[in-house]
Amino acid sequence: MSRSVEERRRRLAELVAKLRERSQSGVLILVEGRKDAEALASIGILGKIICVKSSGRSLLDQLDELKTLKEAIILTDFDRRGAQLARLLSRSLTENRVKVDIAMWKEVRALAKHEIKDVEGLPALLEHMEVKLD
Numbered sequence: 001m002s003r004s005v006e007e008r009r010r011r012l013a014e015l016v017a018k019l020r021e022r023s024q025s026g027v028l029i030l031v032e033g034r035k036d037a038e039a040l041a042s043i044g045i046l047g048k049i050i051c052v053k054s055s056g057r058s059l060l061d062q063l064d065e066l067k068t069l070k071e072a073i074i075l076t077d078f079d080r081r082g083a084q085l086a087r088l089l090s091r092s093l094t095e096n097r098v099k100v101d102i103a104m105w106k107e108v109r110a111l112a113k114h115e116i117k118d119v120e121g122l123p124a125l126l127e128h129m130e131v132k133l134d
Contacts, residue, residue, distance in 0.1 A: 005129070008111050012131050015107055016043055022073060023047030027101075029073045030066075030089060032082065036075070036119035043123050043133060052076075052089070063089075067096035074102050077118040078109045 019040075023029055029049045031037050037049040052062055066072065074089050076082040090100045108122070116125050126133065 008113075009129050009131050011107070012111050012126060012129065013133060015104060015111070016045070016126070016131070016133055019045050019073070019104060022101075023049075027071050027073055028066075028069055029075055031075050031119050032077055032085065033120075036077070039120045039123050040075070043126060052085070059088075063092045066093060067098060069093070069098045071099040071101070073104055074100060075105050075108070075119050078105075078112060079117050082118070 019029070023040075023045050024047055026047065029040065029045070029047065030052055031040065031049055032052060033054040034051050037051055040049060050062070050066075052059060072089075072093060074086050076086045076089070086102060086105055090102050093100045108119075112121075112125060115128075116122060
């Protein structure tokens with residue numbers, strides 16, 4: 001197996017472990033839809049996850065509630081619309097002094113290398129790359 005594939009595999013495993021740890025410590029994760037939340041749960045990320053596009057409430061109402069958070073991880077889809085939503089969420093939450101982590105989103109997107117377009121595809125990518133999760 002090539003060194004770059006091994007490196008991607010290692011980095012993806014580390015990233016999932018870090019997401020699990022941060023989620024278990026109480027950091028909220030923001031995703032687009034219910035299937036994204038289910039995908040994260042399927043790989044052991046079991047903390048509080050909010051679906052910003054499928055909650056049945058307006059984004060403005062949700063942002064108003066989220067401004068009381070201390071910290072949030074943004075994991076929107078990796079397409080153009082997901083990137084726009086990530087920027088909007090990041091900007092709005094940062095303006096309300098919420099510590100926003102968008103670095104994990106950027107890292108997953110870079111590691112996925114256009115193989116997946118959404119968070120929902122993450123478990124399949126991990127399986128395809130034979131990433132071993134603890």
